[in-house]
Amino acid sequence: MAHIKLNNENLPGIVGLLDYSPATAAPLLDLANTLLQDDSTLTRAEREIIAASVSYKNGCHFCHTSHAAAAMAHAGADISIIDDIKKGLPETEVSPKLRSLLEIAHHVQQGGKKVTPEDIQAARATGATDKEIHDTVLIAAAFCMYNRYVDGLGTWAPVPNEAYVEMGKKMAFQGYGMSVPQE
């Protein structure tokens, strides 16, 4: 049970919080849509992988698994990608550019100052643009927020990966504006 009394305790993870606080839900969902759904030279699957990987490193099961399931839906991947993200994607075909951006994202997860000029140079060497580096840093930073919101208020989350497959499809194909259940 969450640390505070939500309006609907059946809603897991961030969903119950967005329902509890519509005033903050609006910019939180708008930010997720802008970072993860809007047109970008990073594919939606790549951006969801960055989100899921940072969430895993923050220990946020709900965000890791739901965003990994969204990456799975975008990439047409097998459900095994959810656990593969935990392991650093040894089994998934990942471009050198995405590998270098994940390195930056993981440093952001540890703290902004952990990002080094060498990280940036390495990403540029794989063809990453300034905009892609910017977006990677902000996606990683944003998930350091979402993860802390979800776990800092003690929300519940379904355990098995399979429970997230439908949610991932909805996130992938309907975007984040639709994630708050309508009465």
Place this chain on the structure above:
Amino acid sequence: MAHIKLNNENLPGIVGLLDYSPATAAPLLDLANTLLQDDSTLTRAEREIIAASVSYKNGCHFCHTSHAAAAMAHAGADISIIDDIKKGLPETEVSPKLRSLLEIAHHVQQGGKKVTPEDIQAARATGATDKEIHDTVLIAAAFCMYNRYVDGLGTWAPVPNEAYVEMGKKMAFQGYGMSVPQE
């Protein structure tokens, strides 16, 4: 110099980033306004103190000092409050409620799962409502994002506290929608 080529390298901290990426600036500023400026049973000074204290713990000089300066403006406090926040506010009159909420915020800064049921009970014992606990967790989480955005992209920041006094006044009295310089 920032890790990426900004449009205007004279703009410090998050200001240069908001100018670089207007699409993400909109929800980021909307969130700051909602959390820090909109009506709440937590005063604006209290919320800026939470933001500044979390930013200090994340090692983000720009965010700590600018939000401490905003707290200073709201509270009509002396400039010494900027450094007092670093020390845990020994010299500033702080209600037991705000002290207990700062404890929660500092745990959120370490990670969402660091918030304990005892933290929540302690805050409730000082009269904190569920909404105030919710907002504290989200302010702390949001500054874990803003801080990583600012430092993860290697932006520059003025050093002396005095350089932030005017900025703090603008933040306090004009809100965050006005923080992006208009051409």
